[in-house]
Amino acid sequence: MLICLPPSEGKTPAPDDGAPVDLAALTAPELTAQREAVLDALATASARDDATAVLKVGAGLAEEVARNTRLRTAPTAPATDVYTGVLYAAAGLGDLAGEAAARAADDVRIFSGLWGVVAPSDRIPAYRLSMGVTLPGVGGLATAWRPHLTAALAERAAGDVVVDCRSSAYVSAWKPATTGDHAAEWVTVRVVREADGERTVVSHNAKHTRGVLTGHLLRRRAAPPTSATGLLAAARELDGEVIGTQVGTGLSYRMVAAELHEATGARRPHTLELVIA
Structure with a gap:
């Protein structure tokens, strides 16, 4: 399996004694040249008077944007410590050890507007840049990264199941x-809440549930799934389990079903629907 995760919107700065980033040491070193180009363009854009507008963030994040100008010398920490938020807290990637940690290193890729993709243990500094930005000197980041990521990931994905937990910009x-030749079984993960016979899409709890699924796939004793049907079977191991707490009410919720919906056309993904209640 190949689990594709989005970065967290907020990033936690590394401790001051962390070493600076070593681009050549990051996963997929064939992305180094593009990482260099984006890093330089981001530093230039972040020094502009209109930097927050260029990067599509609020004025209250001006300090984080200014930090982008110092990324080559900024301290680093494992990506699992830098990326924080609901999905990452639920997945517990930083707490993995032994076989589960090795599985995460092989099977998890975190997508980034700055780095392209990183593995959980890759050491990076905190930064502010989303994939939806059009970066002066580079262009739209999703378009700019596409050929590089295709070259870096095509063989890894071929013949496997891609478990896609990303948002649309990163997709x-x-x-x-x-x-x-490089065909994979592509499966996006959708989370819905069931109440009174009705199913509705959720947001916060969706991130948490995707994180729970990620953690489960990495920690389970069985071999990783390599097909959409194998992924469905693994997800159904969570049926009936309490997996989280609703925001606002404090009430717990369970996963009550997992269903696989076939792709509706060529180059479209299957959908793994996780139902919570």
């Missing part, structure tokens, strides 16, 4: 091939 940067 735009790389879509697995579903036909041809």
Whole structure:
């Protein structure tokens, strides 16, 4: 399996004694040249008077944007410590050890507007840049990264199941091939709440549930799934389990079902629907 995660919107700065980033040491070193180009363009854009507008963030994040000008010398920490938020807290990637940690290193890729993709243990500094930005000197980041990510990930995904937990901007940067020599079974993960016979899409709890699924796939004793049906079977191991707490009410919720919906056309993903109640 190949689990594709989005970065968290907020990033936690590394301790001051962390070493600076070593681009050549990051996963997929063939992305180094593009990482260099984006890093330089981001530093230039972040020094502009209109930097927050260029990067599509509020004025209250001006300090984080200014930090982008110092990323080459900024301290680093493992990506699992830098990326924080609901999905990452639920997945517990930083707490993995032994076989589960090795599985995460092989099977998890975190997508980034700055780095392209990183593995959980890759050491990076905190930064502010989303994939939806059009960066002066580089262009739209999803478009700019697409050929590089295709070259870096096509062989890894081929013949496997891609478990896609990303948001749309990051999906735009790389879509697995579903036909041809590098075909994979591409499955997006959707979370819905069931109440009184009705199912509705959720947001906060969706991130948490995707994190729970990620953690489960990495920690379970069985071999990783390599097909959409294998992924469905693994997800159904969570049926009936209390997996989280609703925001606002404090009430717990369970996963009550997992269903696989077939792709509706070529180059489109299957959908793994996780139902919570």
